Amino acid sequence: MTYLAKPKLHHPQLQPNKLGYTRRDYEGNISTLCAGCGHDSISAAIIQAVYQLELPPHRIAKLSGIGCSSKTPTYFLGNSHGFNSVHGRMPSVLTGANLANRDLIYLGVSGDGDSASIGLGQFAHCMRRGINMVYIVENNGVYGLTKGQFSATSDRGSKSKKGVVNTDEAIDMAELALQLGATFVARSFSGDKTQLVPLIEAAIMHKGAAFIDCLSPCVAFNNHAGSTKSFDYVREHNEAVNYLDVMTPREEITAEYEPGTVQEVTQHDGSVLRLRKLAGDYDVNDRLAAQRFLQEHKADGEIVTGLLYVDPDPEDMHAHIGTVETPLTDLDEAALCPGSAALEKLNASLR
Numbered sequence: 061m062t063y064l065a066k067p068k069l070h071h072p073q074l075q076p077n078k079l080g081y082t083r084r085d086y087e088g089n090i091s092t093l094c095a096g097c098g099h100d101s102i103s104a105a106i107i108q109a110v111y112q113l114e115l116p117p118h119r120i121a122k123l124s125g126i127g128c129s130s131k132t133p134t135y136f137l138g139n140s141h142g143f144n145s146v147h148g149r150m151p152s153v154l155t156g157a158n159l160a161n162r163d164l165i166y167l168g169v170s171g172d173g174d175s176a177s178i179g180l181g182q183f184a185h186c187m188r189r190g191i192n193m194v195y196i197v198e199n200n201g202v203y204g205l206t207k208g209q210f211s212a213t214s215d216r217g218s219k220s221k222k223g224v225v226n227t228d229e230a231i232d233m234a235e236l237a238l239q240l241g242a243t244f245v246a247r248s249f250s251g252d253k254t255q256l257v258p259l260i261e262a263a264i265m266h267k268g269a270a271f272i273d274c275l276s277p278c279v280a281f282n283n284h285a286g287s288t289k290s291f292d293y294v295r296e297h298n299e300a301v302n303y304l305d306v307m308t309p310r311e312e313i314t315a316e317y318e319p320g321t322v323q324e325v326t327q328h329d330g331s332v333l334r335l336r337k338l339a340g341d342y343d344v345n346d347r348l349a350a351q352r353f354l355q356e357h358k359a360d361g362e363i364v365t366g367l368l369y370v371d372p373d374p375e376d377m378h379a380h381i382g383t384v385e386t387p388l389t390d391l392d393e394a395a396l397c398p399g400s401a402a403l404e405k406l407n408a409s410l411r
């Protein structure tokens with residue numbers, strides 16, 4: 061069985077948001093993942109973030125590839141658009157959808173196998189093109205769906221469940237996203253909802269390529285001693301640089317913070333990200349420093365989490381290539397196909 065529908069009944073006291081939707085309206089079908097899988101916690105965080113942002117479900121498109129992680133869109137946002145693509149090909153499908161309709165909010169969900177192995181090229185190009193999207197990699201360091209082979213994010217020297225040592229160097233997806241020009245880069249942990257929910261909210265409000273590398277332990281194949289993606293290991297080595305409070309443009313800013321402990325970033329849409337700094341001198345607007353910081357702390361065996369980099373004034377693919385403001389899906393035939401004279405003129409301009 062690939063999915064189980066949820067009963068429609070819900071607790072009468074569930075709080076509706078301003079649109080009249082309860083948290084339940086943002087859920088999907090019952091999960092068929094292993095009990096305790098980190099991926100289910102990420103689904104819950106996505107539901108919470110979208111409910112809190114009070115987004116109409118029909119304005120969201122969720123896309124994925126293949127893997128346990130890529131199955132999860134079935135388990136959240138059941139009233140949104142969805143497309144389960146081919147292994148590693150989610151980014152190109154998302155790019156095409158975004159070109160056709162820039163007005164939807166795009167949520168790409170993938171795994172470390174899906175994005176760092178077979179889909180690495182696709183991942184790279186959607187980051188460097190600045191597709192306006194939230195791209196979440198549910199990173200468990202294994203191919204969970206195909207029974208626990210090492211993935212490209214498995215650390216060198218870490219051990220499989222059967223004791224085999226991984227001899228290959230690991231790809232750090234957050235470092236890669238920084239290098240590729242993503243304008244919002246974060247890392248989090250499925251076991252830290254306090255950190256993850258606001259990061260997803262901020263990523264949704266960011267108008268550019270937003271990437272979240274979310275460590276998400278696989279309880280079936282990668283949660284043992286010797287793994288560097290287990291619940292215990294991530295908890296013990298988690299070095300959070302900040303925690304986030306997100307204020308939408310319609311919210312009043314009331315919370316007070318001690319000077320020096322907070323960094324404020326106003327995004328293009330007027331939303332304010334307030335970062336409660338844990339690492340004193342960490343500056344989320346410095347891409348180069350973020351790369352260095354990640355590498356130095358990795359060498360010390362630490363997993364750096366939090367908002368790592370944000371460009372408050374990002375540009376997306378539509379700005380790069382100068383597309384029309386109106387989504388292509390809303391243009392009529394005359395605008396989409398202006399005739400042979402217009403084509404002739406265009407061809408002449410290219411000769």
Ligand SMILES: Cc1ncc(C[n+]2csc(CCOP(=O)(O)OP(=O)(O)O)c2C)c(N)n1
Binds near residue numbers: 126130147171200206
């Ligand atoms: C073209 C192709 N190659 C290989 C597979 C087999 N396959 C399915 S899922 C998967 C890896 C999934 O790993 P990941 O993306 O990390 O997801 P997880 O299950 O760990 O969440 C592989 C290799 C496939 N479905 N299609």
Ligand code: SF4
Binds near residue numbers: 092097099129280281
């Ligand atoms: S095999 Fe691993 S990744 Fe897949 S559902 Fe089970 S715990 Fe989650």
Ligand SMILES: [Mg+2]
Binds near residue numbers: 171172199200202203
């Ligand atoms: Mg995986």
